[in-house]
Amino acid sequence: xxxxxxxxxxxxxxxxxxxxxxxxxxxxxxxxxxxxxxxxxxxxxxxxxxxxxxxxxxxxxxxxxxxxxxxxxxxxxxxxxxxxxxxxxxxxxxxxxxxxxxxxxxxxxxxxxxxxxxxxxxxxxxxxxxxxxxxxxxxxxxxxxxxxxxxxxxxxxxxxxxxxxxxxxxxxxxxxxxxxxxxxxxxxxxxxxxxxxxxxxxxxxxxxxxxxxxxxxxxxxxxxxxxxxxxxxxxxxxxxxxxxxxxxxxxxxxxxxxxxxxxxxxx
Numbered sequence: 001x002x003x004x005x006x007x008x009x010x011x012x013x014x015x016x017x018x019x020x021x022x023x024x025x026x027x028x029x030x031x032x033x034x035x036x037x038x039x040x041x042x043x044x045x046x047x048x049x050x051x052x053x054x055x056x057x058x059x060x061x062x063x064x065x066x067x068x069x070x071x072x073x074x075x076x077x078x079x080x081x082x083x084x085x086x087x088x089x090x091x092x093x094x095x096x097x098x099x100x101x102x103x104x105x106x107x108x109x110x111x112x113x114x115x116x117x118x119x120x121x122x123x124x125x126x127x128x129x130x131x132x133x134x135x136x137x138x139x140x141x142x143x144x145x146x147x148x149x150x151x152x153x154x155x156x157x158x159x160x161x162x163x164x165x166x167x168x169x170x171x172x173x174x175x176x177x178x179x180x181x182x183x184x185x186x187x188x189x190x191x192x193x194x195x196x197x198x199x200x201x202x203x204x205x206x207x208x209x210x211x212x213x214x215x216x217x218x219x220x221x222x223x224x225x226x227x228x229x230x231x232x233x234x235x236x237x238x239x240x241x242x243x244x245x246x247x248x249x250x251x252x253x254x255x256x257x258x259x260x261x262x263x264x265x266x267x
Contacts, residue, residue, distance in 0.1 A: 001030075001031060001048075001050055001107070001249065002018065002020055002031060003249075003253050004138060004249050004252055004253050004256065005018060005031070005033055005135075005136070006018060007253050007256035007257050007260055008135055008256045009033075009035055009135065010256070010257075010260035011256070011259050011260040012037065012038070012135050013035040013036060013037055013038070013135065014036045014037065014038045014041075015035070015036050016033070016034060016035035016036070017033075017034045017035075017095075018031065018032065018033045018034070019031075019032050019092075020032075022092055023092055024082075024083070024086060024090045024091075024092045024093050025047055025079070025083065025092070025093075026078065026079025026080075026082050026083060027049055027075055027076050027078070027079040028047030028048060028049050028076070028079055028083070028104055028105075029047075029049075030048055030049050030050045031046075031047075031048040031050065032045065032046070032047055032048070032096060033045070033046045033048060033136075034046075034096055034097055034101075035135065037132055037135065039130075040130065040132060042132050043097055043101050044101055044103055044132050044133070045096045045097050045101045045102050045103065046102075046103045046104075046105050046133070046136065047083065047102060047103070047104050047105065048105045048107050048136075049076070049105070049106050049107065050107050050108075051070055051071070051106060051107065051108040051110065052108065052109055052245065052246060053108070053109060053110055053245075054245065054246070056109050056110055056111070056245065057110050057111075058110060058111055058112075058113050059071050059108070059110045059111065059112045059113060059239075059241070060113050061112065061113045061114075064156060064159075065155065065156065065159040065196055065198065066198055067198055067199075067202070067218060071106065071239075073156065073159075073160075073234075073237070074163065074225075076104065076106065076233075076237060077160070077225060077229075077230060077233050078221070078224060078225055080104060080229070080233045080236070080237070081224070081225050081226050081229055081233075083099075083102070084099060084229065085226075087099045087102075102236065103133065103236060103238065104233070104236050104237045104238070105133075105136065105145075105237075105238050105239075105240055106237070106238070106239045106240065107136070107240045107243060108239070108240065108241060108243060109242065109243050109244060109245045110241065110242075111241050111242045112146055112239060112241050133145065133238070136240060137240075137243070138243045138244035138248070138249060138252055139242050139243050139244065140244065140248075144240075144241060144242060145238040145239060145240045145241065146238065146239040146241060147235075147238055148234040148235075148237070150231070150234075153234075156234065157230075157231070157234065158195065158196070159196050159199075160227065160230040160234070161230075162193075162194045162195065162196050162199055163199065163222060163225075163227065164227035164230070165190065165193070165194075166190055166194065166199055166203070166219070166222065167219065167222035167223055167225070167227065168186070169183070169186055169187070169190075169206075169219050187203055187206060190203055191203050191204070202218060
């Protein structure tokens, strides 16, 4: 993928920088690609997490609202919060330009499962040449990326809102006694308001063990996130789906090199 973006940038970007395994980029450390296009004349810095499967396949939509996993949006949100918090001070991140240029990309040759209701189906962004992110595309059908909309993707936004409220348990658990009435009341209140089954299952388990030595790591992780930022995160994260697999990229690299060098196909 690094070779593909390098060869494409040779003839599509006015200037560019690229690095892999970048310290400070969290879950988006696979590739960091900063570039200025000739048309339109804009800078972008893409923090890219690569999720390649040899035979492609389907990403279950429910996986987006799990607390962990390859496509858990919570996992990527944690990294987003860290990057935003450190962008102005971290030595590596400072070389990536201003935060407003940053885009956060989950890049895969798998396809995201469609919603069951036709009225609620995704409207993937078709990658027009004028789109600054079109330089990333390796899909054979112009490629698509998924964005998130507050009206269309209510379950995604609701998931983050419920996580925000659930995270409030952290301060209660930190200073709890073996029997703490306040914790039990808070858990019961959350059980009545939370719809996400993953969060609900965790709360049910927590209630059963609240008077014993309980494992609260998942709540401690929530405390590391600034949930005031989740809408900004959902506006900046993109899932590039149905992109080329590793084998197809080899052919694309040759094609991009030919265009960059203005070489005939026989060379």
